[in-house]
Amino acid sequence: MKISVRELKKEILLVLVSLLLVANSGLALQSSDTTVQEEIALKITAGDTVRTLTMEEIKKMPSLEGWGGRMRSTGEIEGPFALKGVSLIELGNLVGGINPDTAVKVISRDGYAMTFSYKQIVEGDYITYDPVSKQEVPHEELQTILAYETDGNEITFQQGGPLRIAILSAKNQVTDGHWWCKWVEEIELVPVPKEWTLHLKGAIEENIDRGTFESGATEGCHGVKWVDDKGREWEGIPLWLLVGRVDDENPHEGKAFNDALVQEGYEVKIVAVDGFSVTLPISNIARRNNIIVAYQLNGQFLPEEYWPLRLVGEGLTGKEQVGQIKEIELLFP
Amino acid sequence: MTGKLFRLIILNISLLVFIPGLLLNGYSQGQIPVKVMTAGSLLVPFRAIEEAYEETHPEIDVLIEGHGSIQVIRHVTEVPLFSGEAIADVVAVADYSLIPKMMYQTLLPGENRAYANWCLQFATNSIGLAYGSQSKYAGEINIDNWYEVLSREEVKVGIADPRFDSCGYRALMALKLAELFYEKEDILTTIIGDFSYPIKVEENDNGYTILVPEILEPERLVMRNSSVTLVFPLQSGDLDYAFEYKSVAEQHGLNFLELPPEINLSSDSYKTLCPQIKVKIAFKRFTSVNPDFDILPIIYGLTIPANASHPEEAVRLIEFILSEAGQGILQQTRQVTIHPPLVDNPENLPADLIPLVIREE
Incomplete structure (x- = not known):
């Protein structure tokens, strides 16, 4: 088939138009991506408090800039990159702030989730490595950010954007790659209660840890509630049941509480972390479900002044309502 | 005019197919990429396999990518749906039980078949x-x-x-x-x-x-x-x-x-x-x-995802891994092998691999 120069020109023109169409369709795709990016709202939650942000709002927040790089689980190094974004502390402040009993859970669009501790977010408690030797090296201040810019450009989808976690460090340092969550769409502040132990001392001794106490304090197990004269609801385990675990050799089987010993009389000493103590006769406590060792107040863990446990209940004086309990001791005659 | 229109359509289709292809793939033109997603602890032996295999198969470009074993499987069953990344042709993990657990139970989108239905137990460790x-x-x-x-x-x-x-x-x-x-x-x-x-x-x-x-x-x-x-x-x-x-x-x-x-x-x-x-x-x-x-013994598992881009080439690569030469490479790189490997569902295995394996009791 013979083609004239004119026809050839026409065909070249058609090809160029086709190329433009292909390029346009690519641009259209990209631009639809951009539209999606603009519509992405970051959701931040802390209990019932919810805040959503658009990209524009995130970019208007005070930003941090610096260097960061990562070491993958296979030992490969990526970066360092110049990064810009918003501190997770700043984002946490929008829903009440991060405190030592809070963990920060970051959730990605692909179902990946990572939980950061208070020490990581606030104190920069990460391991840093030399990207060449891959050895651990000391570091100064590290900052965890929700990054939206890398090397002066928006973070692309392929780079894990538009929002991804980054840890700002010195330029010649990298951190573990699994902290650098891609495609972040949600940040959740979750309570991570500190561990504690209650020491019971009597005919036998027992340490009850937080998990065991909370499990015993569920409704249907040994959990009870008591409302004080200010209408505050305290929740915990009756003191006499805890006493019954160590009043004789039988901690929990059948009738663990020894009623016969009550007749003989003994005292129960409740000791706080700072050494303060109150001693009560067993006759005031035995079988009374309205004198409880509480671990929750109005459905929340106790405030710092009482945490982790406080003795509360009917007829107790203010002084007798010992907070920050660490030990319950049975004093036999 | 009809011929011109036809040429134009062909040209447009070619452009639509090849331009994104060239942009998305980093491998050399003419080579067939075989993407292997592997556990980090298999990286050293698999890179040695890659080198040896490509020497005798210049038409193939073996692409090795290492992750933790769970992430390896997620890069088949979840991440590509979301990110558009290329589908793996071979999956090798440090805990074979993850393959039935995560791939047999998960169906390909819009299809009535799972991401995998067989697994070779091919290596061990301590x-x-x-x-x-x-x-x-x-x-x-x-x-x-x-x-x-x-x-x-x-x-x-x-x-x-x-x-x-x-x-x-x-x-x-x-x-x-x-x-x-x-x-x-x-x-x-x-x-x-x-x-x-x-x-x-x-x-x-x-x-x-x-x-x-x-x-x-x-x-x-x-x-x-x-x-x-x-x-x-x-x-x-x-x-x-x-x-x-x-x-x-x-x-x-x-x-x-x-x-x-x-x-x-x-x-x-x-x-x-x-x-x-x-x-x-x-x-x-x-x-x-x-x-x-x-708790389970440490046994490595290997499969070809149902939606692999190059399943035939994946079978050839697995044949090489199970061959005397491949087994020699694994041993030189200190990987203890199970030879012949065990298979759970031989009826689902690609036919060419059946003579190379034995059924798990």
Whole structure:
């Protein structure tokens, strides 16, 4: 088939138009991506408090800039990159702030989730490595950010954007790659209660840890509630049941509480972390479900002044309502 | 005009097909890419396989990508749907049970078939202690006193983070087994030391459950994100001992103390001590994966995803891995193989692989 120069020109023109169409369709795709990016709202939650942000709002927040790089689980190094974004502390402040009993859970669009501790977010408690030797090296201040810019450009989808976690460090340092969550769409502040132990001392001794106490304090197990004269609801385990675990050799089987010993009389000493103590006769406590060792107040863990446990209940004086309990001791005659 | 229109249509189709293809793929023109997603502990042997295979198959470009084993599978079943990345042709993981657990149960989008329906058990490993010649008490440590040496205050001990790496939760299982084997109650708690949120062990009718909290901040133990990244502090002397896979330790020139077979998870000998140990991780890293891990011997699994881009080429590559030459490479790189490999569902296996395997009993 013979083609004239004119026809050839026409065909070249058609090809160029086709190329433009292909390029346009690519641009259209990209631009639809951009539209999606603009519509992405970051959701931040802390209990019932919810805040959503658009990209524009995130970019208007005070930003941090610096260097960061990562070491993958296979030992490969990526970066360092110049990064810009918003501190997770700043984002946490929008829903009440991060405190030592809070963990920060970051959730990605692909179902990946990572939980950061208070020490990581606030104190920069990460391991840093030399990207060449891959050895651990000391570091100064590290900052965890929700990054939206890398090397002066928006973070692309392929780079894990538009929002991804980054840890700002010195330029010649990298951190573990699994902290650098891609495609972040949600940040959740979750309570991570500190561990504690209650020491019971009597005919036998027992340490009850937080998990065991909370499990015993569920409704249907040994959990009870008591409302004080200010209408505050305290929740915990009756003191006499805890006493019954160590009043004789039988901690929990059948009738663990020894009623016969009550007749003989003994005292129960409740000791706080700072050494303060109150001693009560067993006759005031035995079988009374309205004198409880509480671990929750109005459905929340106790405030710092009482945490982790406080003795509360009917007829107790203010002084007798010992907070920050660490030990319950049975004093036999 | 019709001819012109036809040429134009063909040209447009070609442009639409090839331009994005050229943009998206980094491999050389003319070569067929075979993408292998593999566990980090298989990277050294698989890179050696890649080199040898490409020498004799210049038309093939083997692309090796390493991740933790769960992530390897997610890069087939979840991430490509979301990110548009290329589908893997071969999947190789450090815990074969993850393939039935995560791929047999998951259907391809819009189809009535699963991501996989067969798995080859093709390699094994054991867990023990890697150390350097400069490690404290290196001249003294042995199979009878290792737990006592590791308990010494001045000795720095490392494990992979059990939240992220199978080597980490297997190390916890091995420590619990050591308590039963040596009849010492506190080996696990002494060696791992304190955490701000403690690791707890519960005894039940069948055995033990080790509970790993969502946040792990060790006071004594040195934790790294994977078995591979533990190698670097061992080499520099920043760490004295680490619970490590034997193959990884030997691939990096480290000393390796073999633990007794009842402890090292190379077989089911642990059953003589305890029928069941489970590690339950409070940290749910992936919404699709329940992080409860039952004790099993360390056996590596391999499959071809149902939606592999180049399934025929994947079969050829697996044939090479199972050949005398391939097995020789794995052995040279210190990877212990199961040869012939075991298959769970031979009826689903590509026909060319059937003569190379035996059915799992």
